[in-house]
Amino acid sequence: MTGDPLFADGFDWVVLAILVAKAVIGFTIVVVGVIFMIWFERKVVADMQNRIGPNRAGRWGLGQTLADGIKLIFKEDLKPDRADKPVFRLAPYLSVVPAFLTFTIVPIGGVFTGGNDGGVELFGRRTWMQVADPPVGVLFLLAMSSIAVYGIMLAGWSSGSKYPLLGSVRATAQMVSYEAALGLSVVAVVLLSGSLSTHDIVAAQAGSIFDWNVIATAAVPFVVFCVAATAELNRPPFDLVEAEQELVGGFHTEYSSIRFGMFYLAEFMNTITMSAIIVTLFLGGPAGPVLFGPPLIWGTLWFTLKLLVFLFIFVWLRATLPRYRYDQLMDLGWKRLIPLSLGWLLVIGAISIGRDAGWNRPLTLVGAFSLGVISWAALIGAMRVAKLRRGGDEFGELSTATERVG
Amino acid sequence: MDQYLPLVVMFVLAVGFVVLSLLTSKLLAPDRPTQAKQAPYECGIVPTREPARRFPVRFYLVAMIFIVFDIEIIFLFPWAVVHRELGAFGLWAIVAFIVPFFLSFLWEIAEGGLDWGPLARSRSLGVLTGPERATAPSVRVVGLEGRLAARPEGRATVAVGASSGGDAGGVGH
Amino acid sequence: MIAQNIAFAILALVATLAALRVVTTRNVVHAALYLVVVLASVGALYVLLAAEFVAAVQILIYIGAIVVLFLFGIMLTRATIGVESDLDNDQRWIAAITGLFLLGVLTFVLVESFGDDQLPGLAGVSREELTAQRGTGAVGDAIFSTYLVPFEVISVLLLAALVGAIVLARRD
Numbered sequence: 231m232t233g234d235p236l237f238a239d240g241f242d243w244v245v246l247a248i249l250v251a252k253a254v255i256g257f258t259i260v261v262v263g264v265i266f267m268i269w270f271e272r273k274v275v276a277d278m279q280n281r282i283g284p285n286r287a288g289r290w291g292l293g294q295t296l297a298d299g300i301k302l303i304f305k306e307d308l309k310p311d312r313a314d315k316p317v318f319r320l321a322p323y324l325s326v327v328p329a330f331l332t333f334t335i336v337p338i339g340g341v342f343t344g345g346n347d348g349g350v351e352l353f354g355r356r357t358w359m360q361v362a363d364p365p366v367g368v369l370f371l372l373a374m375s376s377i378a379v380y381g382i383m384l385a386g387w388s389s390g391s392k393y394p395l396l397g398s399v400r401a402t403a404q405m406v407s408y409e410a411a412l413g414l415s416v417v418a419v420v421l422l423s424g425s426l427s428t429h430d431i432v433a434a435q436a437g438s439i440f441d442w443n444v445i446a447t448a449a450v451p452f453v454v455f456c457v458a459a460t461a462e463l464n465r466p467p468f469d470l471v472e473a474e475q476e477l478v479g480g481f482h483t484e485y486s487s488i489r490f491g492m493f494y495l496a497e498f499m500n501t502i503t504m505s506a507i508i509v510t511l512f513l514g515g516p517a518g519p520v521l522f523g524p525p526l527i528w529g530t531l532w533f534t535l536k537l538l539v540f541l542f543i544f545v546w547l548r549a550t551l552p553r554y555r556y557d558q559l560m561d562l563g564w565k566r567l568i569p570l571s572l573g574w575l576l577v578i579g580a581i582s583i584g585r586d587a588g589w590n591r592p593l594t595l596v597g598a599f600s601l602g603v604i605s606w607a608a609l610i611g612a613m614r615v616a617k618l619r620r621g622g623d624e625f626g627e628l629s630t631a632t633e634r635v636g
Numbered sequence: 637m638d639q640y641l642p643l644v645v646m647f648v649l650a651v652g653f654v655v656l657s658l659l660t661s662k663l664l665a666p667d668r669p670t671q672a673k674q675a676p677y678e679c680g681i682v683p684t685r686e687p688a689r690r691f692p693v694r695f696y697l698v699a700m701i702f703i704v705f706d707i708e709i710i711f712l713f714p715w716a717v718v719h720r721e722l723g724a725f726g727l728w729a730i731v732a733f734i735v736p737f738f739l740s741f742l743w744e745i746a747e748g749g750l751d752w753g754p755l756a757r758s759r760s761l762g763v764l765t766g767p768e769r770a771t772a773p774s775v776r777v778v779g780l781e782g783r784l785a786a787r788p789e790g791r792a793t794v795a796v797g798a799s800s801g802g803d804a805g806g807v808g809h
Numbered sequence: 810m811i812a813q814n815i816a817f818a819i820l821a822l823v824a825t826l827a828a829l830r831v832v833t834t835r836n837v838v839h840a841a842l843y844l845v846v847v848l849a850s851v852g853a854l855y856v857l858l859a860a861e862f863v864a865a866v867q868i869l870i871y872i873g874a875i876v877v878l879f880l881f882g883i884m885l886t887r888a889t890i891g892v893e894s895d896l897d898n899d900q901r902w903i904a905a906i907t908g909l910f911l912l913g914v915l916t917f918v919l920v921e922s923f924g925d926d927q928l929p930g931l932a933g934v935s936r937e938e939l940t941a942q943r944g945t946g947a948v949g950d951a952i953f954s955t956y957l958v959p960f961e962v963i964s965v966l967l968l969a970a971l972v973g974a975i976v977l978a979r980r981d
Contacts, residue, residue: 233638234639257650309674311675314838330653361642362640362641365639366865373869376872379877383881387884402699403695410705417716488658488661491657492657556752561752568705572734576734583724609745691885703870703874704974707967711960713945714862715953717949718950718953729953729957729961733963736964736967737967744971749974
C-alpha cells in the first residue's frame with residue numbers, strides 16, 4: 231500500500247539513476263514492442279487471409295516496420311491550408327505521449343509468491359519491476375485514456391476537412407461512451423484488491439489461479455473490459471473512426487509523412503499497453519508456476535506469454551469480425567455493457583461484504599441475482615418503451631426506406 | 637510525490653521521441669507545397685462545400701451523459717477501496733447512491749435518449765420494399781403483346797405476374 | 810522542500826499564464842485547450858499536496874469529461890478554424906469586477922478559516938501515515954462518514970442533470 235520502496239529511504243543520485251534507467255527501459259520496451267507488433271499484425275492477418283505478408287525487409291520481413299518508418303520520414307509533410315496549424319501540430323503529441331505514459335504502471339515481472347512483495351534488488355536498492363507505481367494507478371490509466379481522446383478529436387477538427395471531422399466526432403462519442411464501461415469494470419477489480427495501485431492489484435492475485443481477477447470476479451468485468459478496451463483502441467470490430475469505405479482514413483486523413491506515422495505508432499502502442507493492462511488487472515500479471523531456475527525470469531516470461539495471447543486475439547478479431555454499425559456500437563456500450571458492469575459490481579460487493587459480515591451465502595447470492603434480474607428486466611422494458619415511442623413496428627429497424635411521419 | 641518522478645522522465649522521453657521524429661523528417665523530407673497538395677482531401681473532387689457545420693445533437697447528449705457517469709464512477713472508487721471496513725452500511729449507502737441514478741438512466745433509455753437508429757418512424761413503402769417485391773417486379777415488361785400464347789405454360793405465369801407487377805410499380809413513389 | 814517549492818512556482822506560473830491566454834486568445838478552441846493546461850496544472854498541484862485521488866478526479870472529470878463537452882459543443886456547432894473577431898463584448902469591465910470580487914471572497918474565506926495555520930509538512934511523514942491521511946481510502950472514509958448526506962444528495966443532483974440533458978436535447 232505504500233508505493234515503490236525505491237523512494238523509501240530518501241532521494242539520492244543512485245535513486246535518480248535507477249528511476250531514469252527504468253524509464254528508459256520502459257520506453258525501449260514500448261518502442262521495440264510496437265515495431266514487433268506492427269510486423270506481427272501484418273504477418274498474422276496475412277496468414278489468415280492466405281497471403282504471405284511482409285517478407286522483403288530483413289528475415290521474415292521483420293525489418294518492415296523500420297523500413298516503413300524510414301520511408302515515412304523521407305516523405306513530404308503536407309499541411310492543408312485550411313488547417314489550424316498549432317493544433318494540427320499538437321495532436322500527434324497528444325496521441326503518442328499518453329500511449330507511452332500508460333505503460334509505466336504495468337508491472338512486467340517480479341516474484342509475488344512465497345512472502346515476496348515483487349521487489350528486485352538493483353545496486354543495493356529495492357525497487358519494483360514497473361516504471362512507476364502511483365497510488366492511484368488505475369485512475370491514472372483512465373486519465374490517460376481520456377487524454378488520448380484529445381489527440382483524435384483535435385486531429386480531426388484541426389484538419390479543416392470534412393472526413394477527418396466526421397471521423398473525430400464519431401471517435402470522441404465512441405471513446406467517451408466506452409470509457410464509462412471501462413471504468414465500471416475496473417471498479418470490480420479494485421473492489422477485490424482494495425487498492426488502486428497496479429502493484430497491489432497484481433500482489434492480490436499472486437496466490438493461485440483462482441485468485442486471478444478473471445475468475446475471482448466471475449469473468450463478466452473481464453469480458454466488459456476487453457470489449458470496452460477494443461472500442462477504446464478503435465480497433466476492429468469497433469473501428470468506425472477510420473471506416474475506410476465512408477471516411478477515407480478518418481481523423482488522420484489529412485496527415486502525411488511521419489506525422490501520420492505518429493498516429494499509426496500510437497494506435498499499436500495502445501494495443502500493446504491495453505493488452506498489458508488486461509493481463510495486469512485480470513490475469514495476475516507475472517503470476518504463474520515456476521518450473522525450474524530463478525523465479526524472477528519466469529514472472530517476466532509468463533507476463534510476456536499472456537501479453538502475446540492478447541496481442542494475437544486483437545489481431546484475430548481484426549481478421550475475423552466485420553465492423554459494427556454506429557447505432558449497434560452505441561447500444562452495446564450504453565444499454566448492455568454499462569448496466570451489466572454496474573450490476574455485477576454491486577453483486578460482487580454484496581458477496582464480499584456478506585462474507586465478512588457472515589450473511590447466509592446462498593441467500594445473498596439469490597437475493598443479489600434476483601435483484602439483478604429485475605433490474606435487467608426493467609432495462610429491457612425501458613428499451614421496449616423507447617422502441618414503441620419511436621413507433622417502430624416489427625420491421626422498424628429492418629426497413630430500408632424511412633419516411634418522416636408527424 | 638516521488639512516485640511521479642518516473643512519469644515525468646517518461647513524459648520527457650515520449651515528447652523527445654516525437655520531437656526527434658518530426659525534426660528528422662523536417663530536415664530530410666522535401667518541402668514543395670503546391671495548391672493541390674494543400675487542398676482538403678476530397679477523393680480527387682474539387683471541394684465546393686464547407687465541411688458540415690452542424691451535427692446531430694445526440695453526440696452532444698452523449699458527452700453530457702458521460703459527465704454524469706464519470707462522476708458516478710469516480711465516487712465508486714473510494715467505496716471499492718474501503719468497502720470491507722465500511723461493511724453493510726457502505727453497501728446500503730452506495731445502493732442508495734446508485735438507485736436514483738439507475739432509475740434516471742432507465743427513464744433516459746425509455747425516453748429514447750440513447751437511441752441511434754433511424755429516428756423517424758419507419759413505414760413500408762408498399763410493393764417497392766415489401767416482401768411481395770420478389771414475386772412482383774416493379775419493372776414494366778414490354779414487348780410481350782401477342783407472344784404469350786406462343787410460350788410454354790411456365791413462362792406464361794411469369795409474364796402474368798410481370799404485367800400485374802408492372803401496374804403496381806407504375807404507381808409513383 | 811526546495812524541489813517542491815520550485816515545482817509549485819513552475820506550475821503556478823504555467824497555470825496563471827494559461828489562464829490569461831484563455832481569456833485573451835481569439836480562437837474558441839485554443840481557449841478551451843488553454844483551459845486544459847490550467848486544469849492540468851491545478852491537478853499537478855494536487856499531486857504536490859499528496860492529494861492524488863483529487864488530482865485523478867481533476868483530470869478525469871474536468872479534462873476528460875467537461876472540457877471534452879466544451880470542445881464537442883464548439884466542434885459540433887461553430888468550429889470555425891482561425892481567428893474570430895466577435896469573441897469580445899462590452900462586458901469585460903463587469904467581468905473584471907466579478908473576477909476581483911470572487912478573488913476577494915476566496916481570499917477572505919481562506920484567511921478567515923485557516924489564518925496562520927500551516928499544513929503539516931510532508932518531509933518527516935512516513936508513507937504509511939501519508940496514505941492513511943490523504944490516500945483514496947481516507948477519501949472514502951470521509952465520504953461515508955462526515956459527508957454522507959452531501960454524497961447522497963449528489964446522487965439526486967446527477968439525476969437532475971441526466972433529466973435536464975434529455976429534456977434539453979429532445980427532438981421537439
